Structures are given as structure tokens and as C-alpha cells.
Amino acid sequence: MTGIKDVAREVEMSTATVSRALRNLPGVSEETRARVRETARRLGYVPSPSAAGLATGQTRTVAVVVPFVTQWFFAAVVQGAEEVLRERGYDLLLYNLAGDASARHRVFETNLLTKRVDAVLVLSLKPSSDELDRLVHLDRPVTIVGADLPGWATVRIDDELAARTAMRHLLDLGHRRIGYVGGTTEGVLDFTAPTARLAGYRDSLTAAGVEREPALEVDGDFTMTGGMRAARELLDRPDPPTAVFAASDEMAIGVLRIARELGLRVPEDLSVIGIDDHELADFFDLTTVAQPVHEQGRVAAQQVLAAMRNDEWKPEQVVLPTELVVRRTTAAPASGGGTPGR
């Protein structure tokens, strides 16, 4: 394996100069730099990240901790982050928790991350206070995507606002009986989005002078099949809602499916709206509140890169905009907001 010494010998220079030349540091004549580069290429020299890391204390690697890579949302964020990291020559170490508590434990508790990465991106998880402790001790830039955590660098959307946007759309259309399909905050993964979106739902009702009906709030588990379950629960009632607001597009799609099975026409008999602008939303003509997914990954990556460049960097809280995308699953209720004829 050719090392820096081989290159140095070949160009009859010191390893110090070769190192400087290859890393574009000043203090090397252009002519020498060119010769070094050419020789390195010819010899197929590749610097050892381990050695460089040992010497500098930097690994040019950032860790991304994700709950489930298989979910479109997370994969898209990862993709965004990877793009900008690669541009800057950083590698991306993927830690997929996959709903496994022990995996989560391992990644956070044993500070495996230490000395291994220069920065950490945490997706949609609200770390426990223990975990936050570990992250603090890392003493490396950390950015949380998709969760609101005061004092930390975060990139997210305003979930409550997104929920209110969706609700306003339904309310403006004249709906008053509006079902909510959300998810619990419990379990291995503590997202903050569910809570905020639920709050947005409730506030909107209150603001519109509609009395809240607990039975219209059901758990959809943030999955399609969960959305189906929730939809059955909502629509099998004697007094079903005229519209359903699902806290995610995937659940909304589940609702659509059940509506169709029950013979309900969408949007005539039932309006459905989601949040995300999932890649399938267009396919299903789903009205939704779009959030910039890919972009959140990019911004988060840029954030940690910036933090690594200057030490005075202070945690920023970036809130990206959302936008109502009206497609064809929402319309005014048939009977002016009352129970639709079935």
C-alpha cells in the first residue's frame, strides 16, 4: 500500500510538503503542488483516514441516527443530508434504530459515537435527558431534525401551524365534524410531531367554536394500516365525521382506502387531508400540507458543517415553511357541514 512517504520519495520532497500540497494548504509553490498531485495520482496514493484522524482528531464523518430508514420521510432526509455532506467530502455513518430499544440504547449510551464522528444528526427523535447528557458530552455539533428542543440546534417545520393550516382548509370548506387520525407519543421513539399536530387540531376546533369530541380523535400509528384501522373506527360510527385530518399522508391514504371500501365517495361524502406531501400523495390526489423533507436534511447537514467550521457557532433553530397543497380529496361537505347522507 503506497503511503505518503512513497510519494515524498518519488518527488524528492519531505512528507510535510506532500501533505501540504495534497491538502491545498499554503506554503507550497504551484509547481511543486502540481508535481505532487500528479505523482500521487500516478502511484495511486490514497491517504489513510485513520492516520489523518489520529493526527488531527477529526474523522470527516458524521453520524445520522434514524428511527427507520425504510420510511420514506427518513430516507428522504438522509438523502438530503448525504448530498451536502458528500459535497464537502464528509462521509455519512448510518445508525438505524429500526424501533429497537437496545439499538437505541447502544448508540446513545455507550458513546460509541465519540471519537468516531465529527458531528451527529438525530432524526425525529426526542432524546431522553440521559441521551441528551451523552450528546452534550460528545462535545461535537449535534442537530436534531423534526423535533423541537429548546437550546439545541434543530431543523423542523412548525407542526402545530401545519395542523392548523390543514384544519383551516377543512373549516373554510364548511366542515364542522372533523375526525383526527394521529399517533401516540409513547413507545421507543418519542417524536414531538404527534403532540404538536394534535394540539393544532384541537386549537383550531376551539378557535372555530366547535366543541371537541374525544371520540373523533383516534390512533393511526403513523402507518397506512394504522390509518385503515382508525378510519374504520371513525366511519363506522352512527355519526361519522364529514372530514378526516390525518397527521401524516400515509395514514390519510389508509383512510382513503377504507372510505372507498365503505362505499363513501371522496371528496363528496368524505374529505381527507394529510401532512407531508409524501411521494404517494400526488398518486392518490391527496390534499395535504407539504413539508420540505429533502431540504430539512440538507439544512441540518449544512448546520453541523457550519458549526464545525467556527467555534463561535451557536445552536440555531431553523423552521422551514409548509404549504397547503390542494388536490382532490377535499371539498365542501354535502349537507352543509352536517352528517352526510349514507
Added chain:
Amino acid sequence: MTGIKDVAREVEMSTATVSRALRNLPGVSEETRARVRETARRLGYVPSPSAAGLATGQTRTVAVVVPFVTQWFFAAVVQGAEEVLRERGYDLLLYNLAGDASARHRVFETNLLTKRVDAVLVLSLKPSSDELDRLVHLDRPVTIVGADLPGWATVRIDDELAARTAMRHLLDLGHRRIGYVGGTTEGVLDFTAPTARLAGYRDSLTAAGVEREPALEVDGDFTMTGGMRAARELLDRPDPPTAVFAASDEMAIGVLRIARELGLRVPEDLSVIGIDDHELADFFDLTTVAQPVHEQGRVAAQQVLAAMRNDEWKPEQVVLPTELVVRRTTAAPASGGGTPGR
């Protein structure tokens, strides 16, 4: 930052013993080992991968090169691989090509991978001969997932067989006019699956004594929207097929959508079958030929791990089984195999 020396000083032993104790190497009394472990834990000692890597030449990291993380199939494979790698204490470096030729070039040509990872997993790409050269020079275990490449370690399904399984199902039901929705092999990413599946389609027709009709083979780009385009082309014909075999579930779902738009009943007027058993297949009641996605990632990871453990390991070609999953999008043609009444 506490290093191995600090631990050594604390337990009044040499760094050598601490190193051995912590890595469960023989030659350390159980009592010492326990003391070392306890002390290391107490001091919050975490070994530096850079230093260890420099000394051993191993990084305990494997690279995974993937065309698009955002596609369910790839994400699922990555998830499978990550699982077994994490179990063994290996980290996973993700290289997402995202259809970007320059990214691909960078990953392969500049052998960035060298000295950075102990092994490489390549997903669904058929590396060019140049790229294979680089991989050979890596001199590290490489496994290709989802492509057939003689002489290389591969994990895949028998794509041609899968296609024949799908076709047999349709033929057995009595279909004779069967459309094919596939994809081209061109472009940045050269998968081998499209070619093999097309071959399976053609062979099946020939074997069944049905004459091939080029107009029934259309390009669906392996995406839902591509599947929609393809479906329009196929079903708008004066003599539409009674069944469509899509080379992927996503395209099949696109076909379903268009069929519904055109007022065709599935499966009465049109049978549709796919390949993959995508997470959405169940949702759409799609008949398909299932392939073990997650498992392919696991097996591939196990393969490189095995290869790293013993040097005599020879490239293995693992072919995982597929299975017909009959749901509700396939049935006998209405008019015994002829053109359905429309």
C-alpha cells in the same frame, strides 16, 4: 479525553494488558479483566477507532453503495444489512448515488473507499468493468446484491424465474394477451433485473406457444408514474391485453390506478401482477411474486463478515427463493382469454 493510558495508570497495569482485557483476548486473568472493564467504564473510556484502525489496518466499517436510499427496496436492504453489521460491532458507511453520475464516479474511481472500510456492499448496480477493476484493487470483500456477476460474491433472486412464476400464474388462469411493463437498462444505473425479467416474460410466452407482440412490451421506468404511462399506452389500444405483468410492484400499482381511471374492473376486466411484494402490495391487494428484500441485506452482510474472518473464503453466489403471493388483482379473463368486452 481519557485514553488507554489513563485506564492503565488507574489499574496499575500496562496498556497492553488493558488493551487485551478490553478486547477479550486471552492471557488476562478474569480478575484483572473485570477490574479493567470496571475502571474503563468508570472513567468513561472509549477507544479511538482511528488509533485502533491505524494499528490494525481494520476500520470495523463497511461501505454500502446504493442507487437511491429513498426507494423502499434499497432502504429495506440497507436495513437488513445494518442489523447484522451492528450485531457484530461494524458500522455502516452509506454512499447514496441518487442517480448522480458524478457521485457514482467519485465513489468508485477515486478509491475513497480504500483504507476507509473493510468491505463493500453494492446494491443492484452492475459495476462497469472499470469499476470492477477498482473493486478488485480494493482487495477487500465485496458483495453485490441484486445483480448477477459471475466470479463475484452475489446475493440475489432468480429474476428470470420470478418473471416466469408470474407469467405462469397468468397463463394458468387462461390469459394469452399479456402486456409487459418493464424498464430500460440504460442510464446511470445498470441493473440486471430488468433484462432478466423481460427474458422471463418472453420465454414464458414462447413456451406457452403464444406469439410475442412487441407492442405489448412497454417501458414503465420502474416507478409508479412510469407504470401509469405504460398502462395508458397498453390499455388505450384497440386490442388491449387481458392481463399485465409489471416487473415491479410500484409499476403494477401505477397500472392499477390507470385501470381504475379507465373504468376497468380488476381483476374481472384486467389482471395485474407485479414482482417484489412491496410494502404497498398488501395495501393494494396486489398479486405479486415476493422476494425476500430485508433478507438479502442480511445475507450480504453475513457474507462479507464471513469473508473478513477467513482468508480462504471464496465468492459465493447466493440465490434466495421467491414465492407467488396471490391476492386479488388476478383472475381468469372474462371471455376465456380473448379481448375483454369494453
Added chain:
DNA sequence: GGTCATAACGGGAGCGCTCCCACTCCGGGC
């Protein structure tokens, strides 16, 4: 008691870089 495995541990030379601190050389200003 002497010999000799064997178990347990220590010393210290690397691993391949980076980076601090020289050192040399050369041209301009006085």
C-alpha cells in the same frame, strides 16, 4: 531441588499521517 511448561503481564516499536518549529534562500530597502 531442579527443570520446564504455562499463565499473566510489561516494554516499546511501529501504524501513517499532521503540524510545530526550524532552516535556507532570495530579493528589496537602507
Added chain:
DNA sequence: GCCCGGAGTGGGAGCGCTCCCGTTATGACC
């Protein structure tokens, strides 16, 4: 002619581990 500053370069310590050889203690065995 001398001094000085800056550009270009070299020497070599050190980053934090691993691992090859020692060395020492401990018993078993004759």
C-alpha cells in the same frame, strides 16, 4: 554590503492504539 522578511521546504515529535517479544511468577513433575 548588510539586514530583514517572506516564501518554500524539511525534521521529527506525537496522535492512541496494537502486537511482537520479552520477563516473571506459579506449579507440576520427575
